[in-house]
Amino acid sequence: MTQKHLKYFSPILFFILMLFDAQLTQRLLSSSVWRAHLMLIIMIFATRYLPKGYMLVVSLCIGIVFDLYYLGLIGIYAVILPLIIWLVYLVHPFLFENIFNLFFGMIIFITAFESLNVSLQLIFNLITVNPLYFVTKVLGPTLLLNMGLFCLSIYPAKKIFWK
Numbered sequence: 001m002t003q004k005h006l007k008y009f010s011p012i013l014f015f016i017l018m019l020f021d022a023q024l025t026q027r028l029l030s031s032s033v034w035r036a037h038l039m040l041i042i043m044i045f046a047t048r049y050l051p052k053g054y055m056l057v058v059s060l061c062i063g064i065v066f067d068l069y070y071l072g073l074i075g076i077y078a079v080i081l082p083l084i085i086w087l088v089y090l091v092h093p094f095l096f097e098n099i100f101n102l103f104f105g106m107i108i109f110i111t112a113f114e115s116l117n118v119s120l121q122l123i124f125n126l127i128t129v130n131p132l133y134f135v136t137k138v139l140g141p142t143l144l145l146n147m148g149l150f151c152l153s154i155y156p157a158k159k160i161f162w163k
Contacts, residue, residue: 006161007054010046013160014039014062022070028145035142037110038149040084044106045157047088048096059085075124080116084109103150110146114139 017039028034039062047055063081067074088095088109095105118134121127129138 006046006049010050011058011061014043014058015065017042018062018066033138033141034145035114035138036149037113037142037146038153040081040110040113041106041146041150041153042157042161043081043085044088044095044102044109045153045161047085047092049161052086052089055085055089056082071126076117076120076126080113080120083116084113087112099154103147106146106150107143110143111139114142 021036021039024036024038025034028036043055043059059081060078063078064074066077066081071077088105091105095101118127118129118138122129
């Protein structure tokens with residue numbers, strides 16, 4: 001797939017993955033909060049091939065859609081998603097050296113994503129959460145689920161986004 005085609009195809013893919021993440025997260029709700037971040041994982045893969053400005057604009061648009069659809073207000077995901085993508089570009093040369101760097105980078109970025117998400121929601125008094133609950137019932141299961149999603153998505157993502 002050429003870069004021109006990928007630029008048209010990737011926002012649609014990210015939108016579909018956003019919906020899939022929401023459905024998967026909704027199905028996995030129990031005593032723990034399992035949050036799927038397959039869209040973020042695939043966006044991290046896409047940063048290797050797509051330009052920085054393009055990915056920042058796409059992540060901003062996807063963040064706005066996510067905010068409007070799931071939260072009802074613009075701001076949380078519209079800020080966090082482009083910020084994470086920008087951080088990926090900062091460590092871009094080190095991140096794609098090998099698969100282990102990418103795996104541990106994904107863990108760091110999802111941790112940052114979840115921590116920023118909870119921090120912003122706490123700042124705006126949208127939620128109240130105990131830090132121990134957040135780490136044990138939200139962050140732990142979320143990282144475990146996304147480690148599995150990373151392992152399942154590595155091969156298809158490499159086929160789509162890497163030359």
